[in-house]
Each structure stands twice: as structure tokens, then as C-alpha cells.
Amino acid sequence: MTARGQRWDPERYRRNAGFVAELGAPLIDLLAPRPGERVLDLGCGDGALTEKLVALGAVVVGVDSSAEQVAAARARGLEAHVADGQALAFAAEFDAVLSNAALHWMTRPDAVIDGVWRALEPGGRFVGEMGGAGNVERVKAALTAALARRGLDAAAVDPWYFPRPDDYAGRLAGRGFRVEEIALIDRPTPLPGRLGDWLETFAEPFLFQAPARERPGLVAEVEGALAGSLSDGEGGWFVDYVRLRFRAVKPA
Numbered sequence: 001m002t003a004r005g006q007r008w009d010p011e012r013y014r015r016n017a018g019f020v021a022e023l024g025a026p027l028i029d030l031l032a033p034r035p036g037e038r039v040l041d042l043g044c045g046d047g048a049l050t051e052k053l054v055a056l057g058a059v060v061v062g063v064d065s066s067a068e069q070v071a072a073a074r075a076r077g078l079e080a081h082v083a084d085g086q087a088l089a090f091a092a093e094f095d096a097v098l099s100n101a102a103l104h105w106m107t108r109p110d111a112v113i114d115g116v117w118r119a120l121e122p123g124g125r126f127v128g129e130m131g132g133a134g135n136v137e138r139v140k141a142a143l144t145a146a147l148a149r150r151g152l153d154a155a156a157v158d159p160w161y162f163p164r165p166d167d168y169a170g171r172l173a174g175r176g177f178r179v180e181e182i183a184l185i186d187r188p189t190p191l192p193g194r195l196g197d198w199l200e201t202f203a204e205p206f207l208f209q210a211p212a213r214e215r216p217g218l219v220a221e222v223e224g225a226l227a228g229s230l231s232d233g234e235g236g237w238f239v240d241y242v243r244l245r246f247r248a249v250k251p252a
């Protein structure tokens with residue numbers, strides 16, 4: 001998962017985003033991997049969720065566009081490779097493709113779906129969770145307003161793709177997948193730290209619009225704008241996540 005201006009520091013990710021893999025458990029249930037099945041983890045990040053698939057007996061290959069995250073996944077003893085999810089080069093090698101919290105960084109969804117289709121054996125399943133329509137809407141609105149006050153355009157650097165279910169289902173079906181399940185799930189998510197840590201971990205393309213000396217002020221301004229809606233008033237913060245979760249099958 002690499003968007004322009006977005007860096008993936010595994011240590012910062014572990015500190016501020018450990019919840020991403022923890023919240024991936026329902027996705028593993030939806031995949032229901034059987035021992036010995038070959039699974040591609042698309043956008044594996046530091047391998048925290050990949051490791052859970054391996055523990056269930058799956059034979060897993062992880063791919064991610066961040067070399068730093070792939071190195072962190074390999075340090076866990078996992079097979080992981082640097083690859084662009086929009087240009088996958090696998091051919092009928094997997095029983096399933098799983099993707100957690102990565103597809104929204106890939107702004108060419110049809111290229112992703114094509115690559116997944118080719119990677120799967122007939123009968124293979126594609127199970128994923130990503131940001132869906134309305135995801136982090138409040139955060140994005142506050143960022144957009146804070147950048148606009150500086151004469152900067154958030155839309156010009158927006159790296160995220162948060163589709164509606166009908167949009168994504170149409171793309172999957174258009175490629176030939178049978179869509180068995182697809183739905184938006186509201187999931188306000190508590191953060192391990194401040195909202196500013198989340199912004200610095202996940203929203204660098206927006207923050208990097210501003211000169212370095214202005215970034216702390218920008219982050220403070222966004223936190224200030226959202227303190228009434230995304231903090232609990234006692235130092236705890238959450239983000240307004242909306243997930244799009246789906247299961248699709250390549251017909252046998």
C-alpha cells in the first residue's frame with residue numbers, strides 16, 4: 001500500500017495501527033481458510049494478519065508495495081514480496097485472496113480485480129475489507145477545511161478510494177466474480193493514541209501539502225475541529241471508520 005507521499009514506518013505502524021490486524025478477525029472467519037490452502041494476502045503490511053492465516057494452516061504469500069512493511073513481514077518468518085496490487089503477476093496460483101485495509105489505497109480498482117481474478121484458481125474466493133463510502137468522512141472534512149485555510153487543495157492529493165457496495169459489486173461482477181456478500185459496516189474505532197498520531201500514520205499525503213514547519217499546527221487544528229465529535233473528552237480518540245466487507249467467488 002503506497003500512495004504518493006505516504007511512508008510506512010513499521011515501528012510507527014505497530015505503535016499506532018496494531019488495531020488494524022486485530023479487527024481483521026471477522027475477515028478471516030469470512031474466508032474460513034482450510035489447512036493447506038494457498039492464500040494470497042494482498043496488502044499484507046507488516047504481516048500481523050498474515051501470521052494468523054499461517055497459524056490456521058494456510059500456505060500464505062503476502063504482497064505489499066512498501067519495502068519496509070515487507071521487510072517487517074519477513075522478519076516474522078513470512079513469505080512476503082514487494083508488489084503493486086494494481087499489477088499482480090500471479091497466474092492461477094491461489095485458492096483464495098484476502099485483503100484487509102489495503103484496497104482503499106489502490107485507486108485503480110479494476111486493475112486490482114483483474115489481477116486477483118488471474119491469481120485465483122477457478123472456484124477461488126476473494127475476501128476483502130476496505131474503507132467504504134463515508135469512511136473517515138469527518139476526518140477528511142476537517143483536513144480539507146484546514147488545508148483550504150492555507151490555500152491548499154486536499155482533493156488534489158487524496159490517495160483514498162472508498163466505494164459504495166453497488167460500485168464495487170458491479171466491478172467484481174463485471175470481471176466475472178459471483179458476489180456472495182457485500183455490505184457497509186459502520187465501525188467507529190478507538191485509537192491507541194491521539195488523532196494526530198493517526199493522521200501522521202495514515203494521512204501523510206494531506207499533511208505533506210503543508211511545509212514541514214506548519215504541520216504541527218495543521219494537526220493541532222484538525223484535532224481541535226474534531227475534539228467535539230471524535231474524542232471522548234477524557235483523552236481518548238476514535239476514527240469514524242466505515243468498512244466495505246465482501247466475499248466473491250471466481251466460478252469453477
Ligand code: BEZ
Pocket residue numbers: 101104130131135136160202203241242
Ligand atoms: C481505513 O482503514 O479505512 C483507512 C486507513 C487509513 C486511511 C484511510 C482509511
